[in-house]
Amino acid sequence: MTRSFLIRTPSLLIFIACLALFTIGVTLAAHYGLMSTSFVKTLGKTLCLCLAALAMDLIWGYAGILSLGHMAFFALGGYMIGMWLMYARTEEIVVASLLNSGLPATPEEIQQGIASQIFGVVGASDLPTIWSFAHSLPLQLALVVALPGLLALIFGWLAFRSRVTGVYLSILTQAMTLALALYLFQNDSGLRGNNGLSGLQNLPGLDAVSQDSISLWFFWASAAALALAYLTLSWIVSGKFGSVIRAIRDDEARVRFLGYSVEGYKLFVFTLTAIIVALAGALYYPQAGIINPAELAPIASIYLAVWVAIGGRGRLYGAVIGAAVVSLLSSWFTGGRAPSIPLGFMTINWVDWWQVLLGAAFVCVTLFAPKGIGGLFDYFTGLHTPDRKGAPLGPDQGSLQEKEAIE
Amino acid sequence: MSQLLEVSGVTVSFDGFRAINNLTFSIGPAELRAIIGPNGAGKSTFMDIVTGKTKPDSGTVTFGEKSASLLKLSEAKIARAGVGRKFQRPTVFEDQTVTENLTLALKAARSPWRVLGWRSKPADHSRIEALAQQVGLADHLPRKAGELSHGQKQWLEIAMLLAQEPRLLLVDEPAAGMTLAEREKTTELLVDIAKTRAVVVVEHDMEFVRRLNCRVTVLHEGSVLAEGSLDHVTKNQDVIDVYLGRG
Numbered sequence: 001m002t003r004s005f006l007i008r009t010p011s012l013l014i015f016i017a018c019l020a021l022f023t024i025g026v027t028l029a030a031h032y033g034l035m036s037t038s039f040v041k042t043l044g045k046t047l048c049l050c051l052a053a054l055a056m057d058l059i060w061g062y063a064g065i066l067s068l069g070h071m072a073f074f075a076l077g078g079y080m081i082g083m084w085l086m087y088a089r090t091e092e093i094v095v096a097s098l099l100n101s102g103l104p105a106t107p108e109e110i111q112q113g114i115a116s117q118i119f120g121v122v123g124a125s126d127l128p129t130i131w132s133f134a135h136s137l138p139l140q141l142a143l144v145v146a147l148p149g150l151l152a153l154i155f156g157w158l159a160f161r162s163r164v165t166g167v168y169l170s171i172l173t174q175a176m177t178l179a180l181a182l183y184l185f186q187n188d189s190g191l192r193g194n195n196g197l198s199g200l201q202n203l204p205g206l207d208a209v210s211q212d213s214i215s216l217w218f219f220w221a222s223a224a225a226l227a228l229a230y231l232t233l234s235w236i237v238s239g240k241f242g243s244v245i246r247a248i249r250d251d252e253a254r255v256r257f258l259g260y261s262v263e264g265y266k267l268f269v270f271t272l273t274a275i276i277v278a279l280a281g282a283l284y285y286p287q288a289g290i291i292n293p294a295e296l297a298p299i300a301s302i303y304l305a306v307w308v309a310i311g312g313r314g315r316l317y318g319a320v321i322g323a324a325v326v327s328l329l330s331s332w333f334t335g336g337r338a339p340s341i342p343l344g345f346m347t348i349n350w351v352d353w354w355q356v357l358l359g360a361a362f363v364c365v366t367l368f369a370p371k372g373i374g375g376l377f378d379y380f381t382g383l384h385t386p387d388r389k390g391a392p393l394g395p396d397q398g399s400l401q402e403k404e405a406i407e
Numbered sequence: 408m409s410q411l412l413e414v415s416g417v418t419v420s421f422d423g424f425r426a427i428n429n430l431t432f433s434i435g436p437a438e439l440r441a442i443i444g445p446n447g448a449g450k451s452t453f454m455d456i457v458t459g460k461t462k463p464d465s466g467t468v469t470f471g472e473k474s475a476s477l478l479k480l481s482e483a484k485i486a487r488a489g490v491g492r493k494f495q496r497p498t499v500f501e502d503q504t505v506t507e508n509l510t511l512a513l514k515a516a517r518s519p520w521r522v523l524g525w526r527s528k529p530a531d532h533s534r535i536e537a538l539a540q541q542v543g544l545a546d547h548l549p550r551k552a553g554e555l556s557h558g559q560k561q562w563l564e565i566a567m568l569l570a571q572e573p574r575l576l577l578v579d580e581p582a583a584g585m586t587l588a589e590r591e592k593t594t595e596l597l598v599d600i601a602k603t604r605a606v607v608v609v610e611h612d613m614e615f616v617r618r619l620n621c622r623v624t625v626l627h628e629g630s631v632l633a634e635g636s637l638d639h640v641t642k643n644q645d646v647i648d649v650y651l652g653r654g
Contacts, residue, residue: 240525243507247500254498257458258571259486259517268519386553393502393553400502407551 008238011317016227023223030216037215041287044219046327048284051226053307053323054233054316055273055280060305061313062237063269064249064398066166069173070277071300072180073148077278078285078295079184080147082197083131084140085286088204090117091135121195128190144282145275152274153267160263160270165252166397174298181296196292200285218287225283226320229276233316245269250394306362312374314404321373330354370403378406409472411436411605412575417456417466418629426452427463428629436574439601441616441637442609444626445649450609451495453626454577458492459485470575487517491573495580497560501553505544505563508552509535512567534570541596542566557584565596575605582615594618613637 006012026043029035052074059065094113098105105113115127133139159172187193203214236242245265247255252262285291303326311322332338333354341348350357365372371385378384386407393400410433419427427449434440444450455461457468459482468477470488477485486492499508513531516522539545542562547555552563561584568576581597582590597619600606610616616623616637623640625632633643640646 236523239523240510241519241523243500243503243511244522246502247511250500250502251498253460253482254494254500255511256482257486257492258512258567259483260522261481261483261517265519386551388553394500405502405553407554 005235005238009234011315012231012234015230015317015320019223019227019230023220026219027216030212037212040212040215040219042328042331044215044222044287045284046324047219047222047226048280048287049307049327050320050323051222051229051280051283052277052304053311053319054226054229055276056304056308057311057313057316057319058233058237058245058276059269059273060308060398061315061319062242062249063245063266064396065266065270066170066305066398067173067270067273068170068298068301068305069177070273071304072177072296073152073274073277074281074284074300075291075293075295076148076151076180077144077281078288078291079191079197080140080144080278081282082200082285082291083134083191084137085200085202085204086118086197087114087131087134088137089199089202090114092204093117119192122187122193124187130190141282144278148278149271149275152271156267156270160266163263174301177296177301178298181293181298184293184296191293194292194294196290196295197285198290200291201287201289203286215287218283222283222287225279230316230320237316246400250392250396250399252396306358310361310365310372312372312404314400315374317377318372318374325373326358330358333357370401383407409436410434411438411470412457413467413469413474414453414457415467417463417468419452419456419461419463425629427456430466430626430630432624432631434575434605434607436605437601437603439598439606439619439621440608441619441621441623442607442626443611443613443616443623444632447628448626449629450626451579452629454492454579454607454609457485457575457577458482458490483517486571486573489572489574490577491568491571491575492577493564493568493579493581495583497557497564499552499555499560499563499567502551504549504551505539505555506535506548508563508567509538509570512570514570514572538566538570541569558586558589561585562589565593569600573604576600576607578606578608580610580612581608582610582612590615591618 026035026040030037030040052070056067056070059067059070091110091114094110094117095105098109098113111127112125116125119125119127133143155176159169164172183189184191185194191197201211201214203209206214237245244255244260248262248265256262307323307326308319309322310326311320312318333350336351338350340350369375371378384407385403386405388402388405390402392402393405412432412434414430414432417427417430418425430449430453432453442450442453452461456463457477459477459480462478469475470477470490475488477488477490480488500511503511510527510531513534515525535548536545539548542565544559544562544566547559552560555563561581565581568578578597581593585593594615597606597608601621608616608619622635623637624634625640625643625646627649632649633640633646
């Protein structure tokens with residue numbers, strides 16, 4: 001069984017080996033001071049985005065459901081871990097300052113202090129009910145999985161059982177992430193409105209540890225999570241389950257007549273990917289240090305789809321490569337380090353023009369290289385697309401197109 | 408002998424057009440039946456109703472020894488209850504290999520959790536090989552279904568139908584796009600299957616129906632016009648008027 005699994009997914013070992021080498025390389029570079037702490041954080045965050053892209057590939061590339069709302073789950077995961085980080089960190093500060101005042105502080109005083117510290121910025125001084133579990137790391141970690149999972153389960157159940165598919169489902173998911181963002185922007189939603197949660201890079205109780213070490217810890221955790229998710233998802237898609245969801249992508253009516261509950265599978269994949277993306281978010285935001293409702297903007301989820309498209313949908317390594325390449329290029333171009341191009345009558349300033357370049361790249365990939373960057377691997381290993389005279393591989397909207405398939 | 412499938416008094420209309428009009432039909436647990444009728448007679452709609460794709464406006468559809476109603480069930484549940492369907496155009500999963508297509512159809516648990524833990528056992532493998540052998544695709548197991556010829560896809564779909572081990576097979580124009588030799592093979596296969604299961608064949612080709620040598624139901628404007636042996640129905644004046652007389 002294990003042998004056949006490895007044979008069916010030859011890219012798995014290569015991927016894990018590359019990731020391991022990369023992790024060792026970054027660790028050594030950081031250790032010898034060749035790499036700045038902020039760059040280690042950028043790389044760690046990139047790995048989290050790769051993890052999210054992996055989940056996006058499972059739902060879009062394999063199951064054919066173009067969800068444009070998965071970054072909402074990413075942000076929710078971040079919010080859940082951010083609540084504990086902010087609470088525990090503020091608790092330390094409040095306890096320390098109350099100690100200076102002489103009298104031993106009561107739990108109520110500490111609670112009050114924390115609430116006014118955190119919520120002073122939005123003009124409140126009571127801890128909202130949704131912060132009830134924020135004092136406990138295990139409970140808040142459970143929420144990282146439970147809250148996005150539950151939201152995905154309810155949303156997916158409503159959408160799939162009404163047989164909403166294709167573009168309509170994409171629009172519905174966009175509406176979901178926008179609605180959630182607008183809700184979180186309100187001050188009285190209990191998550192500090194547009195201020196969001198900040199100071200997340202400071203781990204409670206670890207004041208003595210420098211950010212150099214913490215950044216590496218998170219980098220390692222992100223790499224481990226990516227490797228584990230890659231392993232699990234390769235196993236899932238290489239078996240019969242993968243076969244069923246690819247069949248749903250290409251021709252869901254036929255799958256129904258085989259006796260599979262298409263809605264059940266879609267719900268399963270939607271919820272599973274929401275949880276993976278939420279875990280990615282929970283690893284991402286402590287490295288970013290700040291989270292606010294702008295992270296749930298509809299465009300964020302569209303980027304996720306763009307990464308997977310540029311990397312090549314329907315292959316796990318494609319999604320990882322797409323997310324890594326595009327997000328690293330993005331931080332290079334928008335970081336002001338890319339040299340501007342003077343054209344005489346105007347200057348191309350990459351901070352402004354990067355998005356134009358990305359948009360053009362997306363259009364070009366869709367038109368001329370539907371396999372994305374992953375298609376290069378097919379080219380070098382001699383795999384061709386079948387000659388079907390333009391016919392896609394199934395009647396459904398999300399089905400694999402001729403130019404994406406491998407003979 | 409009690410009937411496996413009983414359809415009685417079923418009516419369905421689309422935007423006022425009555426596709427099926429007070430249709431009554433039944434078939435035993437091991438019986439071959441051909442349904443003929445001109446275009447628009449309601450043959451496809453009849454199959455849609457039995458497989459759960461279309462819900463009728465009135466009437467009952469019951470299945471099995473307990474005469475359980477199929478009307479409340481989803482397509483997937485009806486398929487799991489033992490109704491298999493073959494479409495007119497071959498519908499196989501073109502991006503997947505012949506083995507994968509057959510594995511999907513193989514009778515096994517269908518829930519996501521159970522499928523996640525499913526691993527191919529030697530018995531499954533030999534069953535797939537036997538099925539492929541039966542339809543002449545044994546040498547094509549590792550090929551993608553999309554590369555097969557039209558006729559081979561038809562065979563693959565028939566093999567998938569058999570892999571499901573249904574109690575009732577609904578087969579829509581199985582011989583379309585097949586050569587004469589393949590038609591004969593299909594005939595044999597269907598007659599053979601009908602020894603243990605119920606098989607309903609919808610067909611236009613009279614020669615093919617004659618070779619099946621079974622009871623024939625003639626549909627016209629959504630209801631049964633005549634039923635009996637092919638010779639019996641072809642002598643029926645109504646049938647000659649609406650169907651055979653035109654050709």
